[in-house]
Amino acid sequence: MTAISLRSVPLTAIFGIVVIAAFALTGIFANLLAPYGETQIVGMEFEPWGGDFVLGTDSLGRDMLSRLIYGARNSIGIALATTIIAFVVGAALGLLAAVLGGWIDQALSRFVDLMIAIPGLVFALLLLSIFGTSIPMLILIISVLELTRVFRLARAVAMDIVVMDYVEAARLRGEGLWWLVRREILPNIMAPLVAEFGLRFCFVFLAISALSFLGLGIQPPTADWGSMVRDNAMMITFGDITPLLPAACIALLTVSINFVVDWMLHRASGLKD
Amino acid sequence: MTLHPLAFMILKRLALGLVTLLAISLFIFLAIELLPGDIAEEVLGQSATPETVAAFRRELGLDQPAITRYLAWLTDVLHGDFGTSLASGREISELLAGRFANTLFLALYAAAISVPLAIGLGLLAALYRGSWFDRTVNIATLSSISFPEYFVAYILLLFFSVKWGLFPSIADFGSDASLGTMLYRTFLPALTLVLVVTAHMMRMTRAAIINLLAQPYIEMARLKGASPARVILRHALPNALAPIINVVALNLAYLVTGVVIVEVVFVYPGLGQLMVDSVAKRDIPVVQACCLIFAGIYILLNLSADVLAIATNPRLMHRK
Numbered sequence: 405m406t407a408i409s410l411r412s413v414p415l416t417a418i419f420g421i422v423v424i425a426a427f428a429l430t431g432i433f434a435n436l437l438a439p440y441g442e443t444q445i446v447g448m449e450f451e452p453w454g455g456d457f458v459l460g461t462d463s464l465g466r467d468m469l470s471r472l473i474y475g476a477r478n479s480i481g482i483a484l485a486t487t488i489i490a491f492v493v494g495a496a497l498g499l500l501a502a503v504l505g506g507w508i509d510q511a512l513s514r515f516v517d518l519m520i521a522i523p524g525l526v527f528a529l530l531l532l533s534i535f536g537t538s539i540p541m542l543i544l545i546i547s548v549l550e551l552t553r554v555f556r557l558a559r560a561v562a563m564d565i566v567v568m569d570y571v572e573a574a575r576l577r578g579e580g581l582w583w584l585v586r587r588e589i590l591p592n593i594m595a596p597l598v599a600e601f602g603l604r605f606c607f608v609f610l611a612i613s614a615l616s617f618l619g620l621g622i623q624p625p626t627a628d629w630g631s632m633v634r635d636n637a638m639m640i641t642f643g644d645i646t647p648l649l650p651a652a653c654i655a656l657l658t659v660s661i662n663f664v665v666d667w668m669l670h671r672a673s674g675l676k677d
Numbered sequence: 678m679t680l681h682p683l684a685f686m687i688l689k690r691l692a693l694g695l696v697t698l699l700a701i702s703l704f705i706f707l708a709i710e711l712l713p714g715d716i717a718e719e720v721l722g723q724s725a726t727p728e729t730v731a732a733f734r735r736e737l738g739l740d741q742p743a744i745t746r747y748l749a750w751l752t753d754v755l756h757g758d759f760g761t762s763l764a765s766g767r768e769i770s771e772l773l774a775g776r777f778a779n780t781l782f783l784a785l786y787a788a789a790i791s792v793p794l795a796i797g798l799g800l801l802a803a804l805y806r807g808s809w810f811d812r813t814v815n816i817a818t819l820s821s822i823s824f825p826e827y828f829v830a831y832i833l834l835l836f837f838s839v840k841w842g843l844f845p846s847i848a849d850f851g852s853d854a855s856l857g858t859m860l861y862r863t864f865l866p867a868l869t870l871v872l873v874v875t876a877h878m879m880r881m882t883r884a885a886i887i888n889l890l891a892q893p894y895i896e897m898a899r900l901k902g903a904s905p906a907r908v909i910l911r912h913a914l915p916n917a918l919a920p921i922i923n924v925v926a927l928n929l930a931y932l933v934t935g936v937v938i939v940e941v942v943f944v945y946p947g948l949g950q951l952m953v954d955s956v957a958k959r960d961i962p963v964v965q966a967c968c969l970i971f972a973g974i975y976i977l978l979n980l981s982a983d984v985l986a987i988a989t990n991p992r993l994m995h996r997k
Contacts, residue, residue, distance in 0.1 A: 526934055529964065530708060530964055530968045533961055534709060534961065613825055617825070620957065637942075643835065648831055655820075659823040
C-alpha cells in the first residue's frame, strides 16, 4: 500500500493525531514539564490565575497546572493499562471461543451475555462497594467489564475467518492452535480490532473518570482529571471555570480519538463520498 | 390464531428475560460471598470481639448456608422487602420508593425531548448525506458523545444557572411541587441527559437509515419513478421502524445509567445518588437493591426493543 497522501486525510483526523501526540508527550515528560510537584502544597487555596501559578491553585493550595500535567500521566496511564488488559484477555478468549467452538464457546458466550445484561456503571459500582476502591481493583474491575465487549467483537470477526478454506486447510495440515490464531486468523482481523481499541479506550477513559468524579475511582492525593473536577467543583458556583479544565482535557482527548477512529473506520469500509 | 407465533415469541423472550434476571440476582447475591470475611466483620470493624461478630452474624442470618440465604433473600425481594440499610437501619424499600419515582421522572422527561429530536435530526442527516448540515451535525454529535457527562452538566450549570441565573443549580423540588415547578427545577439535569443521549441516538438513526437507503428495493422504487416522498414513506419507513425502535430502546437503557452522574451533579434525590452514597458507605444491601432495580429496568427495555423490532419486522421471527 502506498503512503497515505496528507491531503486525503481530513482536517479532523489531523487535529486528532496532533492532540493525541501532545497528550502522550505531556504524560511521558510530566516531571520535566510541571513547574511544581504533584502533591506539593505551594500556596493558599483557590488562588487566581497568573503570577506564580499560571492556572491558580486548587482546594488544598496545590498548583493547578502541575496537577493537570501529572493528571495526563495518571489518568491516561491507568486507562491505557485497563484497555490493554481488557483487550489482550478479551481478544484471546474471543479467538479461543471462535476456533475451538463447542462447549467452551457456549460457556464463554453465555457468561458474557449475562455480564452485558447488567449496565456497566451500575455493575462497577456494585463491585467497588464490595472490594473497596484502590487503583489495582479499579483497573481489574473495569477491564473485566470491558473485556466482555472485546470478546464479542473478536469472536464475531474471527467466526467469519474460521470458516474460510485456508483455515480449514491449515487445520488439515495439522497446525496447532497457536499457529491457527497467530498466522491464519489474527492478521485478517487486526483492522477492526485496532479501531475497536481506540473506541474502547474512550469508553474506559470516560468510565474511570466518571467513577473518579463520583469519588469512587482514583483516590487522592493522586492527581487525576476526574477527581480534580470533583474536588474543585464548588468554584463553579462562583463562576470560575478552573474546575472545568480537567474535564475539558478529557473531552479534548476523547474527541480526538473519536475523530481518528471515525476516519480509520471510514477508510476501512471503503466508502467514497 | 394469526397472532399465535408472535405471542409465542413474546412469551419465549419474557421467559428468557426472567432467566437472565434470576441469574443476575444470583450473581449480585453471590458477589458478597467473594468478600474476604463477611459483612459482619466489615461493618463492625477490627476492634469487635468475636462474640459481637457472632451475634451480629446471627442477627443477619449469616450463620445459614449461602443457598438458604439466597432463597430467603429472593423471596423477600419478590415481596418488595429489600431488608434494612446497614448505615441508617431504615427499611430499604422505604428509601427506594420516592427516589425511584424521581429517577423515572427525570429519565422520562429527558426521553420525551430527546427521542423526537434525535429521530428528526437523524432522518434529516441521512437524507441530506454529505451536505454541510450532515457534516456539522456529525462533528457536533461526535464531540458531544466524547464529553464526560459531568462536563456537559457543569457547562450548562455555569451558564444557565451561575452566569444568567435562569434555572436553579440544585434540582431537588421537595415533596409536593406542582408539575410546572418540577419541570422547571429539573430542566438542567434533563437537558444534560438530552444532549448526551440525542447525540448517540441521532448517529445510530442516521446509520440505520443510510444503510436502508442503499438497499436494492429503494433503488428500484426510485428507478420506476416513484416520488421521493413515496419512496421514503411507503418503501423506506416501514423497514426503518425496527432499527429506529432498537436505537430508542438502547438509548433509554443508557439513560437509566446516565442519570447516576447527573443526579450527583445536580443533587437530585434519585436512585443513582442513593447508590453512589451507599457505595461510598459500603452499605451493601442498598447497593444490591439499586443494582437489581437498574438491571431489571435495563433488561425490560432491551426485551421490549427485541419484541417491538420483531413485531414490526416479521422476517426476524423466522431467524435461525
